[in-house]
Amino acid sequence: MKCSEFLHELTNYLDGVLDEKTKVELENHLSWCHNCYVVCDTTKKTIEIYRDSQLYELPEDLRSRLRSAIMTKCQQQKRRGPQSV
Amino acid sequence: MGAIQNKLGTPVSDELALVQAAKKGDDSAFEELVRRYDRNVFRIAQHITQNREDAEDVVQEAFLKAYGNLAQFQEQSKFYTWLVRIAVNEALMKLRRRKPERTVSLDEDIKTEDDSLPREIADWSPNPEQQYTQSELREILSKTIQGLPPGFRTVFVLRDVEGLSTEETAAALELSVPAVKSRLLRARLQLRERLGKYFQKRESGNGKKPDVTSGDGNQ
Numbered sequence: 001m002k003c004s005e006f007l008h009e010l011t012n013y014l015d016g017v018l019d020e021k022t023k024v025e026l027e028n029h030l031s032w033c034h035n036c037y038v039v040c041d042t043t044k045k046t047i048e049i050y051r052d053s054q055l056y057e058l059p060e061d062l063r064s065r066l067r068s069a070i071m072t073k074c075q076q077q078k079r080r081g082p083q084s085v
Numbered sequence: 086m087g088a089i090q091n092k093l094g095t096p097v098s099d100e101l102a103l104v105q106a107a108k109k110g111d112d113s114a115f116e117e118l119v120r121r122y123d124r125n126v127f128r129i130a131q132h133i134t135q136n137r138e139d140a141e142d143v144v145q146e147a148f149l150k151a152y153g154n155l156a157q158f159q160e161q162s163k164f165y166t167w168l169v170r171i172a173v174n175e176a177l178m179k180l181r182r183r184k185p186e187r188t189v190s191l192d193e194d195i196k197t198e199d200d201s202l203p204r205e206i207a208d209w210s211p212n213p214e215q216q217y218t219q220s221e222l223r224e225i226l227s228k229t230i231q232g233l234p235p236g237f238r239t240v241f242v243l244r245d246v247e248g249l250s251t252e253e254t255a256a257a258l259e260l261s262v263p264a265v266k267s268r269l270l271r272a273r274l275q276l277r278e279r280l281g282k283y284f285q286k287r288e289s290g291n292g293k294k295p296d297v298t299s300g301d302g303n304q
Binding site for chain 1: 110112115116119120123124127128131132140141144145148149152153203206207208209213214222223226227230241245246248251266269270273274276277280281284
């Protein structure tokens with residue numbers, strides 16, 4: 001497997017959807033190509049860092065306010081009867 | 086917050102049952118759907134709009150639209166995927182209003198395959214996120230993802246942050262599966278490269294951390 005082919009398969013590899021044969025070829029490539037190993041490893045870390053970051057969490061007080069605003073508007077909409085929104 | 090009860094006293098806990106109850110006019114079932122997904126919609130909206138007030142508006146407008154159009158929801162897809170589609174459209178509309186000089190669409194800035202080939206290979210230090218405080222880290226991550234075109238960051242957020250499948254992401258964004266995969270790869274590689282500035286191994290004697298507040302991750 002060449003570096004360009006590794007890159008082409010990287011997303012499928014990280015998502016765990018590669019067929020066994022391609023996965024073995026890719027891991028074989030990673031065992032000797034340090035650059036691709038680093039790209040693979042740091043891309044994986046990138047995903048994990050974002051996934052675990054708790055970026056843009058909705059604070060509970062804002063959450064309650066938004067929910068009650070939503071439900072109030074829904075009920076107003078219901079009273080007005082069917083219409084396009 | 087437990088599962089809501091239907092008229093027979095049986096817990097209505099799964100999504101489809103909640104949707105069907107809401108369609109019949111049970112607002113507490115709809116409220117439960119709001120509770121279930123409001124945090125996800127907020128996160129997606131803020132990732133796309135990069136603005137807190139806009140994200141709050143998107144949460145309200147997306148749920149209100151879902152409520153008003155519930156009768157049209159066919160139940161062939163998951164409610165959540167349908168809701169995400171509404172929310173993404175609302176968020177993109179906000180972004181267009183805020184940046185009228187540019188046409189914002191999911192197709193913008195989609196260039197050739199080669200534009201995200203890794204240029205920077207340097208390895209990262211082990212546990213790089215631990216070099217920063219929580220608030221510094223959030224600043225870095227937020228600034229870095231803001232630098233991606235909306236079409237890339239939307240795919241990244243749905244797939245990698247919210248955990249939608251490739252097929253669900255494609256359905257929510259009305260894109261093909263290959264288009265989602267291609268954008269996801271480029272989003273991941275671009276983020277990796279931009280984060281490298283903060284996270285890469287530093288030689289001894291050059292251990293100074295990059296200044297979080299003056300980085301150029303927002304290009």
